[in-house]
Amino acid sequence: MPGRHVTDHQMRLYMKFRQTNSTAVAAAKASISTATAYRIEKDSRLPSQKKAPRERRRADPLADIFQTEVVPMLQAAPGIRAIAIFEEMLRRHPDLGNGVRRTLERRVRSWRAVHGAEQEVIFRQVHEPGRLGLSDFTDMGKAGITIAGQPLDHRLYHFRLAYSGFEHAHIVLGGESFVALAEGLQNALWLLGGAPREHRSDSLSAAFRNLDKDAREDLTGRYVRPLRHDPFPQ
Template sequence: METNEGLEAKTLFAHFQRIYPGSFEDGQLRTFQCRVKTWRGTEGPGREVYFPQVHVPGRLSQSDFTDMSKLQISIGGQSFDHLIYHFVLTYSNWETGTVCFSESFESLSAGLQKSLWKLGGVPEQHQTDRLSAAVNKPGCPVKFV
């Protein structure tokens, strides 16, 4: 069952009836099926979880920063370490990017503004990650009052 996830309990039960004649009666099939189902749910291989998403035109855009330093880009022999602010419309996958040098509120604001000007409109909603660097100054802990 670990190597063949598609194997049905009924097939296994028939196999055991052939190998061990007289040990398993037809009336035990339902109990065996329940135990196989329980084993698959608790001990069996993990299953991929998929949440279908429905995207509507003009409703949602998303953005994030991507660190480009692993590409080892150089200009004039000097390392060009930078980030890309990436903006995408979730329905059409229309996208654009802006070079920036920090994951800050200023970079987010500039990247979003350039993206919206290039798009020529504004979607109903925009999502981005928490961007802790954009709301917390380094060395300044968050205080809740």
């Protein structure tokens, strides 16, 4: 004899068979009792829909101490470890037991996420194809390169596309200058066969050092003009 309890599957079968059969016949085909079938007629909700929400089985062991004892410890010593708090709570309240350790650690993490020290903010950079090119110079003095026993005073000009990682570099004899930047950038773009929408370099302080205001403004104009001219296809 089928038991009193019915599953969702049995109930769906009964409702299907009931469309073309009597209550007793539909119940037999669904392997449920006639009494259960009559209960289904009165309440057509599935068994899974009738389950009451799960309630807490035991009282919260930290309810009386977290706000009054744990939070003051977190505020007084922001870097304190959760295990140290747990050991102190056990010392104060031996009846707590080891079973509350994980619960306490979760509560501490949740509290710190809301009330703890501000976290480092990171703004992710999203690079787009063909948007940004970068130029820089690298001092090669530490490499110890010599020619005929004499140190070679040189730098490397380095160009890179932020998205694809395309790179170009060549040797610059001497220091940073507008001429070195313009030559390096021109060679990089010819090799690339195109030009990014934006170009970024450092301040080129060596190129501006000891220049008067008019000379600096003239050099700035010379720097901007080639960047505004784009003879290459995008």
